[in-house]
Amino acid sequence: MATPMPRQTRATIYDVARAAKVSPATVSRMFAGHPSVAPATRDRVAAVAAELGYRPNPLARNLSSRKSDMMAILLPDIRNPFFAELVKAVQSAAGQHGYSMMICNTEEDPELERHYLDGLISRQVKYVFAVGLTLSRRAVEAYVAAGLVFIALDRGVNDPGCYVVESDNRMGGELAVRHLIDLGHRRIAHIAGPPRVALSRDRRRGYVEGLAAAGLKVNGDLVVESEFSEQGGAEAYASLIRRRPAPTAIFAADDLIAIGAVAAARRDGCAVPEDVSIIGFDDVLMARYMSPPLTTIRQNAMAMGEQAVGLIVAPETARQRKIQLPVSLQVRGTTSVPPNGSATRGREKT
């Protein structure tokens, strides 16, 4: 476990105490922002500390107080661009409040999740941002009982005792479908995310309700499931496009799936959006740089991160259990009117 850091002992609270002619306890209180420190002493101690270049030792602090200034984020795989945005958002917001951040790639492996979570408890880490846990509800409850506080990000967590910050996924699904319907599409397919993930179900519900609202009926044939990956999207597209009559538009459960679907369509010699319209969900950074740029439902990752951290730094009383963020339609280049001029209603957005 590494060779020790150099002995070169930094100034401690004792050094400061001696130099400021107060007790170590007072120095400690000062740095803890404790109210019961006389302004005069406060200033003196601060000055001395600055002069000595004193910096509190978080390890000692955490050990002694059984609190931690570290938080953690658990997620399946940081390579998912939307998760990366989330990490960035959470990490920045947390840093603003003096927290450091650990990162844990769980691979959706419950054993790994356990491993990380146990380690966090040993470190006195209390707050963990979780992007989709695969742990059983019982297991999560046990961790909550052990003192962990979960903030589910984007994907809900399997326990009512957790905070959750997510987008209005159902609404997003509905927005997507409505956009396609407005363009004149009638045979609208959906590549749903894995049903084990709550947001897959929500977006799918939005799809169903969006169709229903327009008086269209849902054709089970036009819904397939996929992992959240380009690969999955490509495969799903292949199976969807064999339907007869083929769908003229596809609502993909996330941008990765959409990107995979677009790629597969192109490979098939099928033009997007001329032959088939495709809309995604997330609005990852890359979306606007594809060709054509991806029409998608935008989730605000920055806001999610900020809200999530806000939940933690807010006084306990002011906390809500759940925050739902609005989503918005980003019309770009992968959606247009259906190929055979079946655009009858054409009520365009203004």
Place this chain on the structure above:
Amino acid sequence: MATPMPRQTRATIYDVARAAKVSPATVSRMFAGHPSVAPATRDRVAAVAAELGYRPNPLARNLSSRKSDMMAILLPDIRNPFFAELVKAVQSAAGQHGYSMMICNTEEDPELERHYLDGLISRQVKYVFAVGLTLSRRAVEAYVAAGLVFIALDRGVNDPGCYVVESDNRMGGELAVRHLIDLGHRRIAHIAGPPRVALSRDRRRGYVEGLAAAGLKVNGDLVVESEFSEQGGAEAYASLIRRRPAPTAIFAADDLIAIGAVAAARRDGCAVPEDVSIIGFDDVLMARYMSPPLTTIRQNAMAMGEQAVGLIVAPETARQRKIQLPVSLQVRGTTSVPPNGSATRGREKT
């Protein structure tokens, strides 16, 4: 800083010691894997510890030993997909060896870098993986003197006392250019990365040497600089394409730039690769899912992460200062023969 974790004190080394009828020191030694523990006692202690559900407290350990089982990765922005791959690679490899990982987004802001680095020292963290520091060489040296060990990943760090794990960027540049030349291109432009980043200079050198090797001379007019972003790539493309005669191929310093350039070309009504060939560098996950898929120079992020961690866990004597990884050409859809049949040599790859 969070309310305390529940009091519910876990078993400590003392509990184990008492139950196993040994001294705490022996338990400590056992868990430290110290050789001087009799096999018999070792087993007994292990058994008792397991029974009591004892788990060592890393905080106490770190505080007392002035070592840490935490490492950190500093990078400009995790949203860069190549960096995300790197983080994943490093984090997994580190986890394999019992290390946890902190993540710090530096925004290329020296103040922020300082802030994080200071925090790491307070935490006794020793090893920091750095993807491009903007700190001055003097500053880095000071941190090294303070005990930090830097492992520069991908982008070198401004100090000879650091380990570095990087790709053979010069060779990558040469490979890219040679590929374009083999296709018959003669007017080959380069969108270089920011010159403050060492790898930008290396890739550019590869470009220059690749041209020279083919007896082509470098036209300063055909090289522009850009940040590593789609936006930058798009802008660079716009300025490049105004040259007369216009380049028939572009070697972009990374995939993000390439993606931006492709998007800009398309927007311009310029077909890729028919009108202009574009090749990137990195081979990010998304590259193969663009349409057309991106021809690029592949860097192996996984290998980089593993090698970097390997450096740390290897005995000090076995460490090299610098590891250079090979790159490879991935021919995909964004490169082809030049538009006006100027492919004279046509020596195709077999």
Place this chain on the structure above:
DNA sequence: TTGAAAGCGCTAACAA
């Protein structure tokens, strides 16, 4: 408002 003193859970000489 301040201080004294006893830990937090572990490591590391030093002795035995």
Place this chain on the structure above:
DNA sequence: TTGTTAGCGCTTTCAA
């Protein structure tokens, strides 16, 4: 091979 004994640097009662 094992135990004793000080710490590591800070927090937190409890008293003053």
